[in-house]
Amino acid sequence: MRAITVVFISFLVVACATSPLGRQQLILFPEAQIAEMGATAFQEIQREKPTVGPGPTVSYVKCVADAITRQLPSSVPQQWQLSVFEDDEPNAFALPGGNLGVNTGILEIAENPSQLATVVAHEIAHVLAEHPNERVSTQYATQTGLDLLQAITGVGPERQELFALLGMGAQVGVILPFSRRQEQEADLYGLDLMAQAGFDPRESTRFWQHMESQGNGAPPEFLSTHPSGKTRMSDLQARIPAAMEIYQQARARGIRPDCQPPG
Numbered sequence: 001m002r003a004i005t006v007v008f009i010s011f012l013v014v015a016c017a018t019s020p021l022g023r024q025q026l027i028l029f030p031e032a033q034i035a036e037m038g039a040t041a042f043q044e045i046q047r048e049k050p051t052v053g054p055g056p057t058v059s060y061v062k063c064v065a066d067a068i069t070r071q072l073p074s075s076v077p078q079q080w081q082l083s084v085f086e087d088d089e090p091n092a093f094a095l096p097g098g099n100l101g102v103n104t105g106i107l108e109i110a111e112n113p114s115q116l117a118t119v120v121a122h123e124i125a126h127v128l129a130e131h132p133n134e135r136v137s138t139q140y141a142t143q144t145g146l147d148l149l150q151a152i153t154g155v156g157p158e159r160q161e162l163f164a165l166l167g168m169g170a171q172v173g174v175i176l177p178f179s180r181r182q183e184q185e186a187d188l189y190g191l192d193l194m195a196q197a198g199f200d201p202r203e204s205t206r207f208w209q210h211m212e213s214q215g216n217g218a219p220p221e222f223l224s225t226h227p228s229g230k231t232r233m234s235d236l237q238a239r240i241p242a243a244m245e246i247y248q249q250a251r252a253r254g255i256r257p258d259c260q261p262p263g
């Protein structure tokens with residue numbers, strides 16, 4: 001009886017996590033397992049999509065990404081794999097296990113390193129807040145047909161769905177939006193992450209406004225998987241004074257990334 005109780009309690013401990021903004025989350029999978037799924041998904045997209053080779057474009061994106069990942073807490077991966085994809089669609093994604101994908105189309109929208117840092121930090125924040133694990137866990141717990149073993153080892157629609165749940169939706173043609181709450185967390189936590197890395201948090205609202213005004217009426221893919229609520233800009237604005245303090249402290253400590261946009 002005692003053994004059963006212990007097992008039950010430890011299951012609850014695993015199952016209930018708290019997000020960076022204090023929200024209760026259903027987390028069923030060990031971090032290592034989710035990280036492995038993320039790595040598998042990333043390897044697959046790297047095989048399928050053309051990537052930009054070494055040069056000024058990759059150096060620029062890497063400079064911004066490294067500046068952010070260097071400041072992450074020691075409990076999370078410090079070594080992130082980066083691929084820059086040859087794709088005009090302004091999109092970016094991060095996957096568990098420290099994998100980051102950025103489309104060249106984002107560089108048309110991000111006018112400076114702080115604006116690029118906005119979307120990179122937002123994507124990394126989704127992973128740090130365990131949104132991929134939460135999404136896979138929720139789907140698994142509600143038993144709506146996601147056979148995980150089949151998803152990982154197979155080739156069918158379940159595999160695409162798993163990849164989408166991990167954060168790679170538009171890239172695999174399955175649109176599974178993050179929830180508004182998850183978006184808000186990624187926005188606000190991302191703002192702190194960029195500020196810690198020495199990027200100006202005031203550029204974040206400018207970047208998102210550019211993103212939303214893109215596409216001649218058809219919103220970019222990014223917005224179909226990252227829905228924004230009416231209060232998005234005001235939530236960000238409200239957080240900027242606190243983020244500015246983090247930014248100024250980082251700058252005072254000598255954290256001043258010098259990333260040169262290509263050409």
Ligand SMILES: [Zn+2]
Pocket residue numbers: 122126178182183186225226
């Ligand atoms: Zn998002």
